[in-house]
Amino acid sequence: MHALDIDYMLGLVPILLSYLPLTLEMAAAGMACALVLACLLAVIRVSRVPGLNAFALLFISFFRGTPLLVQLFLFYYGLPQVLTFLVAINGVTATILGLTLHFSAYMAESIRAAIVGIDRSQTEAALSIGMTRAQLMRRIVLPQATRVATPTLMNYFIDMIKSTSLAFTLGVTELMGATQKEAAGSFLYFEAFLVVAVIYWIVVEALSWVQKWLEQRLNRAYQR
Amino acid sequence: MIELKGIRKQFGNHVVFNDIDLQLERGEIIVIVGPSGTGKSTLLRCINFLETPDAGQLTVGDLNLDATTATRDQILALRRRTAFVFQNYALFANKTALQNIAEGMIVVDGIAKREAYARAREILGRIGLADKADAYPAALSGGQQQRVGIGRAMAANADVILFDEPTSSLDPQWVEEVLGLMKQLAAEHQTMIVVTHEMQFAREVADRVVFMDQGSIIEQAPPSELFSRPKDGRTQQFLRKILAANKS
Structure with missing residues (x-):
């Protein structure tokens, strides 16, 4: 047992922080794409578009039913062997793709639940004044569903940020990959992984504050 | 100017009403009364296709449609010509x-x-x-x-505002202000069909009161006539009950 090498840890912080942007970029890109896809899947599920609904169910079932790591390996190592034009896919793209598909499956279900939870009379009111289904969705249902789903979606976003660490298994030098390399060079594994853990932790805590602020803002309309 | 002909609606095997005819003129105010569960609200909801009638013709202003062949555009056009006020506000x-x-x-x-x-x-x-x-x-x-x-x-x-029991969900202290607003609209000759249990409102405001029971229109007449000289036994019985309940 040795004492913690504080100087090493402090020196490591700026080095690791320089990889934080890539981690956050992958998470942000994954989240943006996942949100769009999840909304699409949720609307398909709610309006029971025939054919598409079956596809959405299968999609959600598969991406919820298999580990993210397996999906990442499938996209990065497996798929290019079958679809040869994908040979050029790099680790970052594969990670964003994996995060998008994986998390959209989960998020679709929470968005669907939020949509279904909007009280039916508002739907009728919108139809009664002559709105189309699409207008009703866009103007009345989705804004309210967003508020209901936001806490859950933020949790998925937090989960997604942490999941970007799996990108290092695809050879991407992001926060986790960089730590791994640093630790392998110094043999100070405990110090290195402790530093990276704290960095993730602080990022997630900061996001929790954003989440709180966002929820309060979204709830303004509903307070007496 | 508004005409319902042969409107039929059923849920599964339960026929709510089979053959409803109703006409009203521009500016006319109709109040539909009757026991609960006789299809008053369903009829109102059929008029702007919140429920799809299973048969019948609907005319509102210059729009004429057949329930069985109504297109999406016709339904949207119909809904633009009819407005709906919900029991639970639905804001x-x-x-x-x-x-x-x-x-x-x-x-x-x-x-x-x-x-x-x-x-x-x-x-x-x-x-x-x-x-x-x-x-x-x-x-x-x-x-x-x-x-x-x-x-x-x-x-x-x-062209017409449909009121589906607009005061039934309200605490008693708010009923008057809502009825007051409806009277104001009536004074401006807004065409309206009102389903309500507020007999006093019907008496004061309606041009015609329609009594429905078990999915049929039993009789319709100006309130002075319907309330004082109801012709049908079912109407008499209903009015006796509800007026007694209102008094107590």
Whole structure:
């Protein structure tokens, strides 16, 4: 047992922080794409578009039913062997793709639940004044569903940020990959992984504050 | 100017009504009364296709449609000519009082935002809620919410406003302000069909009272006649019951 090498840890912080942007970029890109896809899947599920609904169910079932790591390996190592034009896919793209598909499956279900939870009379009111289904969705249902789903979606976003660490298994030098390399060079594994853990932790805590602020803002309309 | 012919609606095997005919003129105010569960609300909902009738013809203004062949465009056109006031207000929870009223004008009628908000403000003034323009439904009393609900229907500039038990969900202290607003509309000769248990309102405001029982229109007459000399035994029985209940 040795004492913690504080100087090493402090020196490591700026080095690791320089990889934080890539981690956050992958998470942000994954989240943006996942949100769009999840909304699409949720609307398909709610309006029971025939054919598409079956596809959405299968999609959600598969991406919820298999580990993210397996999906990442499938996209990065497996798929290019079958679809040869994908040979050029790099680790970052594969990670964003994996995060998008994986998390959209989960998020679709929470968005669907939020949509279904909007009280039916508002739907009728919108139809009664002559709105189309699409207008009703866009103007009345989705804004309210967003508020209901936001806490859950933020949790998925937090989960997604942490999941970007799996990108290092695809050879991407992001926060986790960089730590791994640093630790392998110094043999100070405990110090290195402790530093990276704290960095993730602080990022997630900061996001929790954003989440709180966002929820309060979204709830303004509903307070007496 | 509004005509229902042979309207039929069933849920599964349960026939709510089989063959309803009803006409009304522009500016006419009809109150539909009758025991619960006789299809009054369902009939009202059929008039703007919140329920799809299984058969029958509907005429509103220059629009004529057959229930069995109605297209999506016809249904949207019908809904633009009819406005609905709901028992539970059904305001858009994510929109302020002003936005609730302006929403249809902006989205459905394609009126420019500025213009729509100006008109919505004017309506807010008429329903006595000018100071609540920026209040969300959650911050309004039941009576205020229902007045906004009526304001939203007024904004639709429809040929007829359909009121589905507009005071039934209200705490007693808010009933008068809502009925008062409806009387104000009646005085302006707004065409309306009202389903309600407020017999006093029917007596004062209706041009014609329609008594429905078990999915049929049993009789219809001006309130003075229907309330004092009901012809049918079922009407007599219903009125006896409800007037006794109202007195106690």
